Amino acid sequence: MLRLSASGLSCVRGSRSIFHGINLELSAGQAIALVGPNGSGKSSLLRLIAGLLRPAAGRIDLTGGSAEQTPAEQAHYLAHLDALKPSLTVAENLEFWVSYLGGDVARVSAALGSVGLGALADLPAAYLSAGQRRRLSLARLVAVPRPLWLLDEPTSALDAAGQERLADLMRQHLAGGGLIVAATHGPLGIEAREIRLGAIP
Amino acid sequence: MSPLLAVLQRDMRLAVRVGGGALMGVLFFLIVVTLVPFAVGPDLAQLRRIGPAILWLGALLASLLTLDRLLAADQEGGSLDLLLMGATPLELVVLAKAAAHWITTCLPLVIATPLLGLFLNLEPLAIGAVALTLLAGTPALTCIGLIGAALSVALRRGGLLLPVLVLPLTVPVLIFGVAAANAAIVGPMSFGAPFMILCALSLGSLVLGPFAAAAALRHLE
Numbered sequence: 001m002l003r004l005s006a007s008g009l010s011c012v013r014g015s016r017s018i019f020h021g022i023n024l025e026l027s028a029g030q031a032i033a034l035v036g037p038n039g040s041g042k043s044s045l046l047r048l049i050a051g052l053l054r055p056a057a058g059r060i061d062l063t064g065g066s067a068e069q070t071p072a073e074q075a076h077y078l079a080h081l082d083a084l085k086p087s088l089t090v091a092e093n094l095e096f097w098v099s100y101l102g103g104d105v106a107r108v109s110a111a112l113g114s115v116g117l118g119a120l121a122d123l124p125a126a127y128l129s130a131g132q133r134r135r136l137s138l139a140r141l142v143a144v145p146r147p148l149w150l151l152d153e154p155t156s157a158l159d160a161a162g163q164e165r166l167a168d169l170m171r172q173h174l175a176g177g178g179l180i181v182a183a184t185h186g187p188l189g190i191e192a193r194e195i196r197l198g199a200i201p
Numbered sequence: 202m203s204p205l206l207a208v209l210q211r212d213m214r215l216a217v218r219v220g221g222g223a224l225m226g227v228l229f230f231l232i233v234v235t236l237v238p239f240a241v242g243p244d245l246a247q248l249r250r251i252g253p254a255i256l257w258l259g260a261l262l263a264s265l266l267t268l269d270r271l272l273a274a275d276q277e278g279g280s281l282d283l284l285l286m287g288a289t290p291l292e293l294v295v296l297a298k299a300a301a302h303w304i305t306t307c308l309p310l311v312i313a314t315p316l317l318g319l320f321l322n323l324e325p326l327a328i329g330a331v332a333l334t335l336l337a338g339t340p341a342l343t344c345i346g347l348i349g350a351a352l353s354v355a356l357r358r359g360g361l362l363l364p365v366l367v368l369p370l371t372v373p374v375l376i377f378g379v380a381a382a383n384a385a386i387v388g389p390m391s392f393g394a395p396f397m398i399l400c401a402l403s404l405g406s407l408v409l410g411p412f413a414a415a416a417a418l419r420h421l422e
Contacts, residue, residue: 050282100284
């Protein structure tokens with residue numbers, strides 16, 4: 001069974017210690033919500049797990065998955081920046097990421113439909129609203145199956161219907177044996193264990 | 202489609218769409234070359250003598266033009282994070298990006314060279330020699346530029362730093378490119394020797410560039 005564990009994680013950015021001694025335990029079908037004030041290191045913790053930052057101390061293990069892949073290669077990272085190119089159409093943006101991440105391009109239209117962007121496939125991404133851009137980023141998570149989802153404030157910019165859809169997608173992902181670590185300020189709409197950051201002054 | 206082909210196709214698409222700047226390189230090349238006769242005067246013999254050097258300088262500056270967006274655009278949009286998280290080796294990903302840059306920026310310069318050679322009163326043989334040396338030498342410019350682009354990607358206004366970093370490193374390419382073109386036109390050296398060195402510089406930077414750029418990006422944080 002897939003299992004994410006992190007022990008004694010410390011993060012130092014620009015000679016400032018963001019957090020230290022963070023422990024995480026997460027197994028298949030579970031979700032963790034990272035909460036805490038601005039600047040408490042929620043995003044940094046997600047980037048550590050995604051392999052985009054190196055921990056100053058501690059280690060991160062993803063066991064039970066593919067032995068040949070790093071945790072980063074088994075994870076989806078949904079950041080504040082949406083990794084979209086304004087001059088490409090909605091479908092082209094998604095097709096690129098699906099091809100790059102090794103998914104099946106045939107799933108693109110179904111994924112767009114599942115986030116409610118099916119009718120906008122041929123529109124350049126420059127004309128999307130903030131919420132629609134977020135939906136397009138979410139479509140990437142649907143189109144390419146990866147077990148670990150790292151979500152940085154996934155509900156931001158989404159309307160009520162969009163948040164409901166996101167909660168549905170997360171529930172399906174967990175039911176399929178996936179893992180979710182989400183940094184959030186508001187309710188996620190799913191059952192999630194809370195880990196509070198920034199308690200240490 | 203394989204991940205690398207996807208990167209190549211995306212970058213080429215972006216370059217030819219509005220705001221991509223593939224055509225800007227050729228226009229800039231045209232303007233630099235057109236300005237020179239105004240600056241040095243309409244002496245046809247002199248223009249013919251310095252023609253290869255002007256074409257090479259113009260191509261060098263024009264190839265730098267879109268280089269600062271090569272990786273910075275992906276970094277600002279968040280794409281770079283996801284590119285780093287892929288299963289494809291980063292060295293190959295940046296090589297695919299460099300290939301897209303060469304095809305959309307440098308290849309049009311090589312194709313435009315015969316036309317611009319006419320502006321400088323070059324003879325057909327000279328035009329052919331310059332175009333051939335540019336074809337062989339521009340991959341080195343792109344790959345050296347790739348290292349600069351990766352190093353400057355995290356800096357604000359890194360675009361200004363890039364030419365300062367990259368241009369000194371391109372001096373050998375410029376020297377042997379112009380030397381080979383001149384050797385073909387006026388002699389007395391053979392064309393072969395400097396041209397081989399030019400090819401060697403391209404092949405060397407083709408190997409070194411992606412590794413250096415990938416190493417720089419991995420330490421970005």
